[in-house]
Amino acid sequence: xxxxxxxxxxxxxxxxxxxxxxxxxxxxxxxxxxxxxxxxxxxxxxxxxxxxxxxxxxxxxxxxxxxxxxxxxxxxxxxxxxxxxxxxxxxxxxxxxxxxxxxxxxxxxxxxxxxxxxxxxxxxxxxxxxxxxxxxxxxxxxxxxxxxxxxxxxxxxxxxxxxxxxxxxxxxxxxxxxxxxxxxxxxxxxxxxxxxxxxxxxxxxxxxxxxxxxxxxxxxxxxxxxxxxxxxxxxxxxxxxxxxxxxxxxxxxxxxxxxxxxxxxxxxxxxxxxxxxxxxxxxxxxxxxxxxxxxxxxxxxxxxxxxxxxxxxxxxxxxxxxxxxxxxxxxxxxxxxxxxxxxxxxxxxxxxxxxxxxxxxxxxxxxxxxxxxxxxxxxxxxxxxxxxxxxxxxxxxxxxxxxxxxxxxxxxxxxxxxxxxxxxxxxxxxxxxxxxxxxxxxxxxxxxxxxxxxxxxxxxxxxxxxxxxxxxxxxxxxxxxxxxxxxxxxxxxxxxxxxxxxxxxxxxx
Amino acid sequence: xxxxxxxxxxxxxxxxxxxxxxxxxxxxxxxxxxxxxxxxxxxxxxxxxxxxxxxxxxxxxxxxxxxxxxxxxxxxxxxxxxxxxxxxxxxxxxxxxxxxxxxxxxxxxxxxxxxxxxxxxxxxxxxxxxxxxxxxxxxxxxxxxxxxxxxxxxxxxxxxxxxxxxxxxxxxxxxxxxxxxxxxxxxxxxxxxxxxxxxxxxxxxxxxxxxxxxxxxxxxxxxxxxxxxxxxxxxxxxxxxxxxxxxxxxxxxxxxxxxxxxxxxxxxxxxxxxxxxxxx
Numbered sequence: 019x020x021x022x023x024x025x026x027x028x029x030x031x032x033x034x035x036x037x038x039x040x041x042x043x044x045x046x047x048x049x050x051x052x053x054x055x056x057x058x059x060x061x062x063x064x065x066x067x068x069x070x071x072x073x074x075x076x077x078x079x080x081x082x083x084x085x086x087x088x089x090x091x092x093x094x095x096x097x098x099x100x101x102x103x104x105x106x107x108x109x110x111x112x113x114x115x116x117x118x119x120x121x122x123x124x125x126x127x128x129x130x131x132x133x134x135x136x137x138x139x140x141x142x143x144x145x146x147x148x149x150x151x152x153x154x155x156x157x158x159x160x161x162x163x164x165x166x167x168x169x170x171x172x173x174x175x176x177x178x179x180x181x182x183x184x185x186x187x188x189x190x191x192x193x194x195x196x197x198x199x200x201x202x203x204x205x206x207x208x209x210x211x212x213x214x215x216x217x218x219x220x221x222x223x224x225x226x227x228x229x230x231x232x233x234x235x236x237x238x239x240x241x242x243x244x245x246x247x248x249x250x251x252x253x254x255x256x257x258x259x260x261x262x263x264x265x266x267x268x269x270x271x272x273x274x275x276x277x278x279x280x281x282x283x284x285x286x287x288x289x290x291x292x293x294x295x296x297x298x299x300x301x302x303x304x305x306x307x308x309x310x311x312x313x314x315x316x317x318x319x320x321x322x323x324x325x326x327x328x329x330x331x332x333x334x335x336x337x338x339x340x341x342x343x344x345x346x347x348x349x350x351x352x353x354x355x356x357x358x359x360x361x362x363x364x365x366x367x368x369x370x371x372x373x374x375x376x377x378x379x380x381x382x383x384x385x386x387x388x389x390x391x392x393x394x395x396x397x398x399x400x401x402x403x404x405x406x407x408x409x410x411x412x413x414x415x416x417x418x419x420x421x422x423x424x425x426x427x428x429x430x431x432x433x434x435x436x437x438x439x440x441x442x443x444x445x446x447x448x449x450x451x452x453x454x455x456x457x458x459x460x461x462x463x464x465x466x467x468x469x470x471x472x473x474x475x476x477x478x479x480x481x482x483x484x485x486x487x488x489x490x491x492x493x494x495x496x497x498x499x500x501x502x503x504x505x506x507x508x509x510x511x512x513x514x515x516x517x518x519x520x521x522x523x524x525x526x527x
Numbered sequence: 528x529x530x531x532x533x534x535x536x537x538x539x540x541x542x543x544x545x546x547x548x549x550x551x552x553x554x555x556x557x558x559x560x561x562x563x564x565x566x567x568x569x570x571x572x573x574x575x576x577x578x579x580x581x582x583x584x585x586x587x588x589x590x591x592x593x594x595x596x597x598x599x600x601x602x603x604x605x606x607x608x609x610x611x612x613x614x615x616x617x618x619x620x621x622x623x624x625x626x627x628x629x630x631x632x633x634x635x636x637x638x639x640x641x642x643x644x645x646x647x648x649x650x651x652x653x654x655x656x657x658x659x660x661x662x663x664x665x666x667x668x669x670x671x672x673x674x675x676x677x678x679x680x681x682x683x684x685x686x687x688x689x690x691x692x693x694x695x696x697x698x699x700x701x702x703x704x705x706x707x708x709x710x711x712x713x714x715x716x717x718x719x720x721x722x723x724x725x726x727x728x729x730x731x732x733x734x735x736x737x738x739x740x741x742x743x744x745x746x747x748x749x750x751x752x753x754x755x756x757x758x759x760x761x762x763x764x765x766x767x768x769x770x771x772x773x774x775x776x777x778x779x780x781x782x783x784x785x786x787x788x789x790x791x792x793x794x795x796x797x798x799x800x801x802x803x804x805x806x807x
Contacts, residue, residue, distance in 0.1 A: 092807070237697075257807075258769060262691065264807045268780030269577060277580035279528050279572075423807070496784055496805060 032143055035059035035436065036155035038132050038372070041070015043161030043409035043425045045113055046091055049120045050433050059155075061122070062148055064131035068117050069110045071165045075208070077189045077360075078215035080106035083207065083236070083318045084420045087256055088263040091116070092426060095256045097249030103238045103318075127153075136377045137404060142445035144405065156445075157436055160372055161409040161425075164489060167366040171203060174340035179359055181344050186212055186362045193358060197221045201346055201354060203338070204362035205231050207315055210322040212362055213331075223331045224354050226338055226346070229314075230307045232288040236318035264495070267419040271494045274312045274417055285311045295323035304335050312417060368392065368481040368488060370411070378403035379448075391484040393458045395449040395509060396502045397491070398428050404446035405439070407432040412488050413461055419495035427503035434505035442507075453509030465492035530572050530590065531580050541611030544594040548612045549579070551588045559646065560617050561790060563590040564609055566628025566652075567721060568714045574627055577779035578786075585787060586623075589616055593633070595713025600720050605629075606637040613644060621646040623790045624735075627775055628652050628748070629717060632724050635756075638733045639726075645735035647793035649786055652742050652772050654752035655759060656725040664747065665722040672715055680708040689744030689771025730759030736793035737763040738802075740774065740785060747772040764789070766802040 035051060037044045040063040051059050067073050082089050086104040090096050096112055104112075117123040130148035135158055138145055144158040168185040170176070176183065184190040186208045200220040202213050205227040217223045241249075249256050273280040288311060296302050305323065325331050336348035345353045370392065373385040379402050387402055392412035394400050399407060409428050416424060439447050465487040481488040491498045529536065534549040549571050561582050565574040571590035582588045591612050593605050613622055623646050626634025631653025638648045657665065664686060671679035684705045685693070693701060737760045741753035750767070757765040766785050770777040784805065789796070796802065 258691075261769060261804070261807045262695070265778050265781040268784075269778075271780065272577050272581050275580060275584055277531060279530065279576055280580060282528065494780060494784070496780075496807075499806065 032154040032156065033058045033060055034155060034440075035157045035159060036144060036146055036153055037061045037159045037161055038135070038146075039063065039070060039161040039163065039166075039409075040068040040117065040126050041072070041161065041163050041166075042113065042422055043163065043429075044070070044159075045116045045120075046422075046425055046429050047159055047161060047409065047432065048122045048125065049091070049093070049116060050429050052120050052122045054433065054437075056436075059122075059125060060153060061126040062130040062132055062146065062150075062153065063126050063128050066128045067114075068123075068126065069113045070163050071187075072106055072110045072113060074166070074187045075189075076106055076110075077186045077208065077212050079211035080208075081211060082106075082109060084267070084422075085263045087259050088267070088420045089422050091422060092260070095249075095253055095260075097246055097253070097256060099241060099246075101238055101240050103236065132372070132375055134375050134377065136381065137379055137406070139379055139404075142405070157405045157407070157439075158376075159407045159409060159432060160376070160411070162370070162372045163410050164370065164415060165365045167371050168361075169364050169366045170361050171338075171363045173203075173338050176341045176359075179341050179344070179356075181357045181359065183359045183361070186360055187365070195220050195358060198357040199355060200224070201226060201356040201359045202362055203359060204364070205229070206362060206364060207317055208364070209362035210317050210319045212360060214319075214321040214325040216360070217325045217328060217331050220358075221330060223325075224334050224346075224356065225326075225332070226334050227304070228337065229309070230305050231314065231317045232285070232307050232311045233291060233317045233319050233322055234288050235291050236320050238320070264419065264423070268494050268496060270312075270316075270418040281311060284316075288316070292323060296326065298327075301326060301333065304333055315417065368483075376403070376406065378406065389483075391481040391486050392488045393454065395454040395457045396431060397498075398431060398502070399435075399447075399449040399454070399510075401449050401451040401454045404448035407435065413491050414498075415489040416491055416495055416498075423495055424491065424498055427499040430499075430503045431505050438505060438507055447507075447510045450509050450511050461492060462486065465490075530576065531583050531588070533583060534579075534588075534590075537616075539612050539615040541608045544596075544608055546594055546608045546612055547592040548616065549588075549590045549592075550616050551583050552616065553587075556587050558585070558587050559790065560587040560589055560620065560622040561786075562609065562613060562622050562624045563588065564605075564624065564626040564630030564633050565590070565593065566626075566630045567717045568709075568711060570711075574630075574775050578775050578783055581779065581783040582786070586790070587617075589613070589622070593630075595716050598716070600713075600716045602632055602636040602720070602724050602726075603640075605633040606640065609633060609637055610641055610644065623647045623649070623793075625649040625651065625786060626653065628772065629721055629724075631756075632726060635726050635733060635760075636729065638735050638737075639729035642732070642734050647790055648733065648735040648737040649740065649789060650737065650753075650756055651740040651782065652745055652748045652753065652774055653739070653756055654726075654748045655730065655755045656727050657722050658752065660749065661747070661752070662722055665718060668718055669715070672710065672718075676710065679710070680705045683708055686746045687771060687773045689742060689746075689769070689773075689777060691744060691769065692771055692773075692777045726756075727759070730756070731761065733760050734762060736789075736798070738785070738789045738793075739763050739765050740782065741765070741767045742770040742772055742774050742777075743767050744770060745772040745774075762798045764796050764798065764800045764802055767804075 037047050040061050044061055048061055081103050085102050086099040127150050130150040133147045135144055135146045143154045146153045168187045182193045196219045198220050199222040200216050201224045202209050203226045273284045336350045339347045339349045345355050347353045373388055376384040382402055394412045397413045409425055414424050530549050533551040537548055539546050563575050570592045591609050624634045631650040638645050739753055739757045741750045757763050768778050768781055774782050
């Protein structure tokens with residue numbers, strides 16, 4: 019890697035690019051800008067540290083459920099991954115190295131939570147306000163992720179709980195769980211990692227489950243010294259492994275198209291796992307999902323089910339009615355006295371908070387543009403919001419493969435768009451409304467018949483305001499790159515010199 | 528359970544055989560048709576359980592269950608069955624034919640004798656004429672088939688999958704693969720055909736745009752053989768997957784991606800080209 023730092027852009031003068039967020043998306047974007055010698059950019063990060071969701075989610079047991087050699091940048095392979103599924107601390111460390119080794123760590127403004135970002139049409143600039151000052155840029159890239167805003171459940175009296183209450187993504191390290199009675203609300207990807215760890219130290223654990231997840235074996239193992247040596251000496255062996263992991267994940271996409279033979283085979287794997295690990299028929303029944311596999315995230319764990327076999331761990335399937343003092347009252351009138359409640363209740367995914375802080379042409383908030391659900395051309399550009407590019411926005415989630423692969427494809431698109439705008443010497447690129455609508459019609463068609471829309475479950479993949487699949491990419495992951503990574507100028511509009519008539523860009527050139 | 532909810536199961540009489548097929552035909556479905564031909568010891572369901580539904584999202588898919596006579600099996604026996612099914616289901620339309628393993632030889636035979644039926648030809652893990660390495664494996668197979676079918680199950684598992692695929696699985700997973708092996712009626716006849724079939728005189732007359740797909744770790748059909756197919760068919764392209772012989776089991780999604788790209792526009796890739804794998 020280059021050894022000379024990029025240097026800091028001059029204060030008070032607009033930069034070319036502002037990136038919001040220093041997680042996987044923002045750091046990947048920063049890396050590519052830095053590598054192309056585009057030194058005029060800054061990264062605004064609300065926290066005091068890089069890492070995004072991998073910084074926030076430091077709860078006990080936190081790990082990724084996509085294999086690490088795949089869940090990392092293709093342009094920064096890491097021969098040192100200790101395990102097939104690396105723990106959170108190691109992923110965070112990987113991200114810390116990205117910013118430092120790619121020489122743009124000093125470009126990150128920490129403690130700079132974006133309070134508003136407004137498009138100034140006359141100046142063709144984004145003006146961004148933060149507690150660390152105001153910044154402006156020709157191009158704004160948001161990379162705030164879709165698992166970044168903790169969502170607490172709406173339970174009567176929960177906020178008045180007399181014990182300690184916190185969300186898994188805001189883990190209260192100062193609360194000692196040893197010997198405590200701990201309630202875990204939720205049974206999703208976080209809860210199944212948290213619960214077995216908490217059960218090791220707590221005196222009692224109650225899991226409040228709304229609907230049982232499908233849990234499959236987690237084929238985790240440590241990499242040997244020989245393997246890591248091989249990865250270092252023959253980097254192509256990492257690439258081979260990556261491809262094996264990628265295509266193996268892609269195979270699971272076929273299940274999501276609702277093919278009964280494949281759905282039943284996948285269901286069998288999960289139910290066999292349950293039956294091997296849980297003998298008690300009543301517990302088995304409660305842990306058996308009642309919807310089609312894949313409709314919600316399929317989880318991987320070897321220690322979740324066994325944790326329930328312990329005397330002090332209980333599964334509560336009656337809904338929570340209310341919280342009173344230190345007691346959680348269930349709908350059938352039962353109650354659990356608790357010292358701590360950990361809400362493993364997920365994130366705000368369909369109504370992204372950052373959308374309320376971004377204002378496009380005519381001061382229109384992005385949230386208003388999206389009041390009926392998120393949408394974007396090529397998953398990244400929104401009509402009315404010139405020179406704004408969204409990483410990890412609408413239709414970028416995957417039910418079956420690596421999110422980093424998706425972010426990389428978007429970064430390639432944005433780099434090409436930024437380069438094009440510069441080369442063509444245009445003040446702004448704004449996608450045409452018709453192109454955006456046509457793109458969304460295409461996504462809708464692709465989503466038809468998928469398990470997410472027709473699997474009979476309530477999941478964060480679907481926006482309940484419009485019944486549309488707005489968070490997920492409905493196709494195999496590899497087509498995401500084919501459809502969304504290559505920038506073409508045709509669908510973009512630019513303002514003509516009198517600033518009243520919009521012309522198709524190609525005609526303007 | 529049907530191979531796919533949209534698949535109609537039917538039977539066609541062809542030259543003394545009753546040949547089952549699985550066809551996703553629907554009224555007003557004007558999509559291109561992909562025909563799937565399975566390999567030795569398999570059928571549409573066992574070889575294409577993942578590939579079939581992936582293709583069915585984009586194409587009309589027609590898969591044939593080949594019928595093996597007690598004796599006198601030749602490539603022509605099978606290719607006439609496939610031609611009969613195509614004629615019955617998709618009369619007077621050209622189709623994209625995909626053959627796997629022995630099915631690839633059947634597909635090539637079909638392409639050589641019915642040049643106008645094919646819009647394209649995809650040969651997955653096929654060969655031209657068994658060489659000494661392949662005939663040695665074939666003899667071991669025959670001996671074990673007669674003397675020790677338990678050991679044969681292990682041997683076939685060992686030769687069918689690529690070493691990275693097997694090495695990456697637990698002992699229990701490998702045992703499950705071994706136990707799932709079955710030797711259906713007619714498999715010994717098919718193995719004889721594997722040893723004796725000879726496409727060498729026919730390859731030059733194949734005119735359909737052709738894609739040859741190889742498994743990099745294939746022990747049953749080493750890449751030397753797929754390369755000879757590539758070399759022998761004038762209008763051929765070549766693609767390699769990091770897989771053993773069991774490509775439709777080991778890498779169905781990648782196989783789909785490669786077939787889909789080719790079938791979408793077979794002429795767009797020049798003959799003689801070696802396809803690059805897509806970026807991951």
